[in-house]
Amino acid sequence: MSYLKFEKALMTNLQDSLPKELLRTNRSGAYSCSTIVDCNTRKYHGLLVVPVPELDNENHVLLSSLDPTVIQHGAAFNLGLHKYQGDNFSPNGHKYIREFNCDNVPTTVYRVGGVILKKEVVFQHYEDRILIRYTLEDAHSPTTLQFRPFLAFRSVRQFTHENAAINREYQEIDNGISTCLYAGYPSLFMQFSKKNEFHYEPYWYRGLEYPKEQERGYASNEDLYVPGYFEMTIKKGESIVFSASTSEIKTSSLKHLFDKEVESRSPRDNFFHCLVNAAHQFHNRTANDDRYILAGYPWFKCRARDQFIALPGLTLSIEEQDYFELVMKTAERGLREFMVGKPLSVEIDEIEKPDVPLWCIWAIQQYAKEAGKERCTKLYSTFLKDILQYIESGRHPNLQLHDNGLLYSEGKEEAITWMNSTINGRPVVPRSGYIVEFNALWYNALRFGAAIAREENNEELANHYEALAEKCKQSFVPMFLNEYGYLYDYVDGNMTDWSVRPNMIIAVALDYSPLEQNQKKSVIDICTRELLTPKGLRSLSPKSGGYNPMYVGPQDQRDKAYHQGTAWPWLGGFYLEACLKLYKRTRLSFVERQMVGYEDEIFYHCLGTLPELFDGNPPFRGRGAISFAMNVAEVLRTLELLEKYKYQN
Incomplete structure (x- = not known):
């Protein structure tokens, strides 16, 4: 029996699941942190948060979150979750979560109809790189995945808002893209272990709200920039590894790197x-x-x-x-x-x-x-x-x-x-x-x-x-x-x-x-x-x-x-x-x-x-x-x- 395991009833109840946070670090000052339902509730939360010594001695949120979407028969099911002003949550992807555990690495299992998708997350030791493995455990018809990256490029003590100074350019790299929103920041490299198509659809998501900052009496709203989305097909039993980092990687090594990182993790079974x-x-x-x-x-x-x-x-x-x-x-x-x-x-x-x-x-x-x-x-x-x-x-x-x-x-x-x-x-x-x-x-x-x-x-x-x-x-x-x-x-x-x-x-x-x-x-x-x-x-x-x-x-x-x-x-x-x-x-x-x-x-x-x-x-x-x-x-x-x-x- 798993030690740190939560079933569907808790995961789909935001009153119980939102207060539970999860931290991953890389021993070099960078970290990844959010709630167990992947809804950021603090300005300090982010999927890839790294020090940028060229700017200051603070950590900076580069990649705030990554929203996966499952598509079958033309119907899209977004598995992401964000809180917006007015106590509105969207797109309510938490309702598809069947279970969560982090005895070894944080693992979330989603069920959308006949689709069962498993997500596992590790932070590479001594590298500013977050790795996410998606495995399609079951599906009864052709399945497509889309991934929308929410970018911040700001200090953990500040917020980003829609602006004209942003650099919307990106470069195509091995199975992904690199982009840098503002001068002085490192480029963010987002890559997959599988060939994919990147669809450029720049859009600002406005009015995201962080309730933990509200509790602490601080400003709590920001806007996040999404440059577009990645799209690829996935077969039953297939695994795809996503990497977000400040450096490019050979994508053919991503699956092996993920396995290696998992093996080095100490269990959290007591x-x-x-x-x-x-x-x-x-x-x-x-x-x-x-x-x-x-x-x-x-x-x-x-x-x-x-x-x-x-x-x-x-x-x-x-x-x-x-x-x-x-x-x-x-x-x-x-x-x-x-x-x-x-x-x-x-x-x-x-x-x-x-x-x-x-x-x-x-x-x-x-x-x-x-x-x-x-x-x-x-x-x-x-x-x-x-x-x-x-x-x-x-x-x-x-x-x-x-x-x-x-x-x-x-x-x-x-x-x-x-x-x-x-x-x-x-x-x-x-x-x-x-x-x-x-x-x-x-x-x-x-x-x-x-x-x-x-x-x-x-x-x-x-x-x-x-x-x-x-x-x-x-x-x-x-x-x-x-x-x-x-x-x-x-x-x-x-x-x-x-x-x-x-x-x-x-x-x-x-x-x-x-x-x-x-x-x-x-x-x-x-x-x-x-x-x-x-x-x-x-x-x-x-x-x-x-x-x-x-x-x-x-x-x-x-x-x-x-x-x-x-x-x-x-x-x-x-x-x-x-x-x-x-x-x-x-x-x-x-x-x-x-x-x-x-x-x-x-x-x-x-x-x-x-x-x-x-x-x-x-x-x-x-x-x-x-x-x-x-x-x-x-x-x-x-x-x-x-x-x-x-x-x-």
């Missing part, structure tokens, strides 16, 4: 395999062979903090140590450039944030647990020492080590933590001063640094780190632990934040914690009572002022809710790790039940992955980016921890 597949989608390799972890899809690039938090779960937890090393090699170069004030040669955003080097050390620490201290010492001991020295010497522009052993950062005017939403340039949650997770990470980093120093028989350096760590610990508890048994989120002079927030759980989950056992238990208890949801930890307790759990509405409204009660699975990962460390095997069934809440989600929002965040109140709807690296990573890391604790004596 929860774990879905997350492994999702983990690979965040991989990013540039032309100079640098490796990155993208923060999420469809609008995030590589962000330093996200990359270091996500890296262990996306690589080490699925036994891909080699990719951890490749990403860390690129990241080390970027962090070293930042630490010495050189221009960055890497494409990593927000590397200047003060907690980034601390999360980098945490990621290396996870590597040491998987690969062993010996190999970790060989690869990263010098890097680790340099980061700790950089922080200790006060060279970071916004991370100062005070005499009390704690780190201080200024965050009143700028968002400096993961709680980074802003309105008019100012942080919605202005966390400033002694920040709880910064200092927990600092203590952990010093203790880990001491362990690596001892691995190198450098007792003097180890003792130095231990002394700094002890000083941090002696100040940490008086600074952050309050009379109610939880930790202040931050302390800045006379300003003490009493809000119950999830950042304190990091101090409990770390391998080296400045807290005693009874203090850890108290923090976990508070998090369980006030922050825990089936989708992770809330970013703010319902009992705290400003609780705003619903991430809906226009941008300003969503910014105010972003970290004021919404739930985050990646924080749930640290919470579950803390529970396992404190309560060991007695919490295994509890952790397994939490995993069920995440597994339920991969059948909604974006299939096979986890979204950016969830509403903090029932029914805990998924919101934001459709696939988020830190969430997938921490669930994978939790699954790995579950297995380890299961087999402990």
Whole structure:
């Protein structure tokens, strides 16, 4: 039985099928994304969406969609689906869908009378090429197929509208055409594995509407250009492969290429395999062979903090140590450039944030647990020492080590933590001063640094780190632990934040914690009572002022809710790790039940992955980016921890 499979009843009910999205990536920054009924509901949706570095650092929708039409006995049945203004859907091709599954590759089966047509889609690895295979599984009379390409040629953050500047010219190529609507864009090559006729019928389809943009308070209408249509006959049992790319291909190789791509796909036949597949989608390799972890899809690039938090779960937890090393090699170069004030040669955003080097050390620490201290010492001991020295010497522009052993950062005017939403340039949650997770990470980093120093028989350096760590610990508890048994989120002079927030759980989950056992238990208890949801930890307790759990509405409204009660699975990962460390095997069934809440989600929002965040109140709807690296990573890391604790004596 298929895992990610949906029958006709769901597919033909747009209320159920339209919210379900599907993402395919090529590991080089391009992607293909739409709903499972191929009706685009976001401006970010498209069949071929690629970076165009000659224009900007955004992705661009070249091919929005491809509408197939089945013709028998002169009757045409269009299998496409678009939403137009006024809540009108056309041409309602979803009513012909018999089933959909994506256990291996996304596969849609259409039935039109006696015609059964199967469509399978893959995105070629490391090439900006989408491949679609159409197979006529059954037909009782001669059948013709037509394909209409809907072209956009615009940034994912903009819309295209009917205009006279468009270049309507096209060139005939091997079994297809190439065209480029605007100067500066690459040509789009559309080809088939079978000889066909292209009928030039240029036409603007006006007033397409994207409901997800309406929900977010943005403009939501655009026009798309269709240059004409391709036409060919197809016999029962025959397969035809369509290719859309920024480069031409020999069409005789398309069928073999499609088979090769299918063979390389990891199955999505259970929860774990879905997350492994999702983990690979965040991989990013540039032309100079640098490796990155993208923060999420469809609008995030590589962000330093996200990359270091996500890296262990996306690589080490699925036994891909080699990719951890490749990403860390690129990241080390970027962090070293930042630490010495050189221009960055890497494409990593927000590397200047003060907690980034601390999360980098945490990621290396996870590597040491998987690969062993010996190999970790060989690869990263010098890097680790340099980061700790950089922080200790006060060279970071916004991370100062005070005499009390704690780190201080200024965050009143700028968002400096993961709680980074802003309105008019100012942080919605202005966390400033002694920040709880910064200092927990600092203590952990010093203790880990001491362990690596001892691995190198450098007792003097180890003792130095231990002394700094002890000083941090002696100040940490008086600074952050309050009379109610939880930790202040931050302390800045006379300003003490009493809000119950999830950042304190990091101090409990770390391998080296400045807290005693009874203090850890108290923090976990508070998090369980006030922050825990089936989708992770809330970013703010319902009992705290400003609780705003619903991430809906226009941008300003969503910014105010972003970290004021919404739930985050990646924080749930640290919470579950803390529970396992404190309560060991007695919490295994509890952790397994939490995993069920995440597994339920991969059948909604974006299939096979986890979204950016969830509403903090029932029914805990998924919101934001459709696939988020830190969430997938921490669930994978939790699954790995579950297995380890299961087999402990």
